[in-house]
Amino acid sequence: MNNCTPKLLRRLESRPISTLKAHPLNARAFDDLTGAAFETLKADIERRGLQHPVDILPDGTIISGHQRVLVGLELGWTEIKCRVRFDLDAAGPDAVALALVNDNVQRRHLSKLQKTRAFLAIRGIENAAQCSGGQLTELLDELGEYIGACQRSARRYVRIIGTPREIQHAFDRGEISINAADKVANLSEVKQRQLADKIRQGGSPKALVTAALPKKPDPHAEDQPLLPVPQITAALEQLAKSRQAGAWTHPRQLKALRRAIDALVAVLV
Template sequence: MARVAGTVQEAHRDGTKGAGGGPGRRAPGRLTARQESRAFSFPGARFLPEVVSLKNYIPVGLLKPHPKNAEYYSPPTPEEREMLKRSIAAEGIRDPLKVTPDFTVISGHVRLEIARELGFEKVPVEIVDGDPEYLEYLLIADNDERRYCRDPIKKAKRDKFLLEYWKKMGLQNVTPGTPRTSSELAKKAGYSNKKEFYASVKLNDLIPELQQLVSRGKLSQTAAYSLAFLPPEEQKQLLEVLGEAGVAGLSVRQAQELRKELETERREKEALSRRLAELEEEKRALSAELSKLSGELSAAGERIRREQEQREKELRGLLEEKERELEKLEQRLKEFEAKPVEKVVEKVVYRPDPTLQAELEAAREEAARLLQDKEFLEARLREVVQEKEKKEARARALEEEVERLRRWLDHAQAQLKKEKESPKPPQWTREHAEFRQLVADASRHACALAEALGNLLKRHRDRLLAAARVRGAPGEELRELVEVMNDTMHFAAFKTSLDVAASRIVEVWEVLEPGKPKLQVLKGGKEKEG
């Protein structure tokens, strides 16, 4: 850089005698009006150091291409290259190459290659400096005026960079000429409207294999635009299924339909994934509920069993104690009653013993009380036994409910596994949605029919019976006959509708409970097995 800076200073000091000077040429160190306008209208130029534009000759061995050049631009055609080579061989390089302080070429890659082919040792350059984003922007802005790139993908990559760069510069509000709206961005990039500009930027979302088809002209840009909306994995699958020839043969309409169908299938897949997640959540909730219910059932059953056993043991002990006491008293009572003569003699001849008499009376009262206690305890024991049977029945019912829930959970797990292993096509999803809608409609209409029939029987049972029986008789007035005929017609339509509904209900019941006897509706609202 010291040698380059010295060359610049010498060229500036010597005026037209500097490298590249000569009669009729502009003095080094000055830019043309067009170059000055272009250099300082670039977004980001305000942050640059001074742009050194003096013409300097640098050895070609020091120069290196910009790493983004091959990504943004295609080589010229053989005819264009040969024309430029003849011009350089005859007149030399008239416009200096633009390079950075580390000799990275910004503008002039093709001229540098031709100079090396022609054996040039040095080439004229202009030193430009700035941040990396600005230099990349300058690479695009300067070369777009010199080179025509026919590759839509390279153009799309340049457009993407320009979009991001201009948005950044617009947010920083650094340059008055920076485009602010979408239309200004498109116009600045060389498009007639913003739709074309953003369509070009969208091509960057294609996978590399499809970008190559667009670059080679095998896949149209319009068709590729539709495919760019697909996720990368779907683009790869599409390429695997159709192959390069199949993808290249897609029309615009086919690409649009493919995008639409794949997006629909993706939404259905996402809906199925959400449904599977919901089923997983329901499964976890059911498992937790089942575990909780089993724990509660076990705890309640064990507690109830212990309480019943303890209470039964206490009652049996108390009953046995009362029975023993009663037995003793009955024995004593028998002893007293076994000697009636002695008692009469004792009562008539001898003075009765008040103590013995009181003891006998007390024994009788105690015997009566014990009999009552025995009856009460036996009744209470029967109640405890009945309560035990009820709780055991409740426990069995809970066990059956647990078993039903377990079977339902197993069924739900099997259904979940089946849905995971064999995903259904979109047609199945639509048929399933139609099935759910029809079931919901049938449920709603069935409820409405039940409610209407209930109101009819509750409010107009007599009128309904009269309409079913009255047929009209000779001698009635015409108006009454007309009313009778109207009621008869309404009843006939009503009965026909009921018959049709009943037949459909029997058919549905046969589907829901196959193998069971069919039900026939009889008069009076009863059913019999068919």
């Protein structure tokens, strides 16, 4: 007779909601639901009850169900139905992290940027810039396949993940372009934080980002410095070749060149 008792893998039980604690990876990888999305989940749970128990480790660390726990607190619950995952606890931290991320990816409609954050979090990467050339290329290839993007876009998403959440949220809401968000990643940490603070205070992300990014000099502006003689000569030669080839030249370029020539003639005379 076999007297061995099989290992307990999972157990359903009610736990005091105050004893549960969020997994630290959850805040790094995902945002809490807010606004209409949170209210929709709250209304559904209030109407139908908790349809899926919260997965936790034996010590009360939440694996899946962070948003359900927040709803329970909003509704004034003192206890919540849980499924204690002895199997994941025995499998180790990597298995727990994978289960946490996969549950969120499957349950929530995540943007490519949000999927990028989850992808990096599950690999324990906080700063992809610290990866070596070969490692980074491999990482971007895997990420591109994971989120359905080319390597160039994957690189941009990784850079944007390094900006404050306010910038990331503005990008996800379509308030700033991927190009603008990527340029914000080039700003100093202090400037990024100042920008995030202003957005949090209600400022327009598009207007604030546009004002914060360095401006490119307008080559056709009236107040541009005069070109030196060698550049004027080269520009005239290029203009002559363009005219012979029938190429179109912007009137502003012609005007700027004419001003430079006139100023040069005035100096020589």
